[in-house]
Amino acid sequence: MPLDPSAVFDVVDLTGVLANGILGGVVARHRKLDAVGFVFLAIITALGGGLIRDTLLNLGQPVALTNPLYLMFALVGATVAYFVPMHHRWALRSLTVADALALGCWAATGTAKALGAGLTLLPALLLGLITAVGGGMIRDLLMGRIPAVFGGNTLYATGALVGSAEMAILWHLGLPTWGMAASIVSVGTLTLLARRYRWTLPGPAVWLEGWSPRRLPVALGRRRR
């Protein structure tokens, strides 16, 4: 019996929501948020990427709001992180792995959903990337950090882009379930190896070491006070 792709998608998607709810909670504990801020940050981390994706695709209300399972899984993740400290080596390692797998999963679902909504390749890749890194990006912004996707440390966004591309190819071959599997496996492997061995991408082709424009051509915002 062939697997129903959408059912598989939902299961993997919700696993990613659960893992990212926990991850958001770990960050919230690290930043010493109170209970409501804790749960709110966990929910935004877990659902943010999908909310942005669905808002941009404009296909009705976001699935994170209409399907009650999404908020429930995010809440379960937040609750687990609230009561279980996650400070053991194995807990942090498991979460690192879960984060890497969720990244691949969300890149694939975002791309597939965008292609299914009739978008072309480039927008579909962009939406895959946004779905995968969006929740973490909002979390970082809310915590006063420059999002990791711009951090240059390890191949986080790059991994999401690779997964999106794999899904796009396999989707066009009529194999979305394989696209999901390929994306999860390869993105997970790539980002974990990149984290382990501190792989980074090069910067711009011509780096101009030490160069900084005397005056930027754009009015870049002020430093914070």
Add this chain to the structure above:
Amino acid sequence: MPLDPSAVFDVVDLTGVLANGILGGVVARHRKLDAVGFVFLAIITALGGGLIRDTLLNLGQPVALTNPLYLMFALVGATVAYFVPMHHRWALRSLTVADALALGCWAATGTAKALGAGLTLLPALLLGLITAVGGGMIRDLLMGRIPAVFGGNTLYATGALVGSAEMAILWHLGLPTWGMAASIVSVGTLTLLARRYRWTLPGPAVWLEGWSPRRLPVALGRRRR
């Protein structure tokens, strides 16, 4: 003659917009913004929560754009704050009270609108919270601050959540107007008392004093330069 709930909602909603337009202006003066930045910040503070709510509910164009009264009330608030310094004790106190009442009002309208759009309980509570704290959250982000909802200082977001829950219960009993009234009164009372007596919520159940993960399981963004 029974009160028309939606008319009552609109009046209280617009009062909240006016108060938050003034509050945004007070923050803008505090941060020494110029006239256009001043008005822009006041408008975003006053309308931000409703804009996010309506965007997520996806029921057509946001009411803050289609009903001209919303922008007008936000502009009136900005204009008042621009010309009246609001540095007297009673002015700041009145604004604190107006902020507390608006918080309850917006939590209630957000929840009621979400339930009316067919969402279930949890998403409706989330939308009530986002409606209530969304404008201030964007204002804080734009001003380079970590939003107060994550600040742990006093029960701001907690109050909004209480108001949302009250509205959800009374909405299901067919009493939305009472839900609005209950939310405004109890959220106003709770947040003002919490501010006065510095009530805070506890953090995570197991606190792990002094603990900080040697390496977070997620690639948390960089510190700002």
Add this chain to the structure above:
Amino acid sequence: MPLDPSAVFDVVDLTGVLANGILGGVVARHRKLDAVGFVFLAIITALGGGLIRDTLLNLGQPVALTNPLYLMFALVGATVAYFVPMHHRWALRSLTVADALALGCWAATGTAKALGAGLTLLPALLLGLITAVGGGMIRDLLMGRIPAVFGGNTLYATGALVGSAEMAILWHLGLPTWGMAASIVSVGTLTLLARRYRWTLPGPAVWLEGWSPRRLPVALGRRRR
């Protein structure tokens, strides 16, 4: 033969996307982002304002996603900025001019699109402003800066507002193409002169030198750690 306004709009709009893709890339090089962060920042800078506008107008999927030219032009801009250092005086000057022209163009397109969607004057001006400064605002937020629109340095947002007003007037006279032309010319001239001569807008009418509320009436978010 009369010019087709929408065709002219598209050409100018895409030129603005190209220029802002390059500008986003210049900022990305300045902040030493890696290749994926570089391209992502360039795309967000180039398409952010239009994405917010289309999301708020809720007229279906954003044009930046459905018309493949938008992402292509943003990518071309990113690629140019990636390979060409843009550190020469003339390159920075050309980009400054292109940025000023794009500001006027986007203020005009945002306002015209909002009026065409049936919105009234005030929301249309707000959407013109958001379209014009939105991409740069998100770029600044993501880079950990307070957006330039709140920076008080030169008349950036003010220029966009002037262009929006011109478009609104000429649109109501049935002359949208002239509104576009007027907006580009006057916003370009105004912002370049303001940059050259460091023109700024005044702050609030009553400034209260040295005043800072002992306690703000709103719970303003925490400073970053």
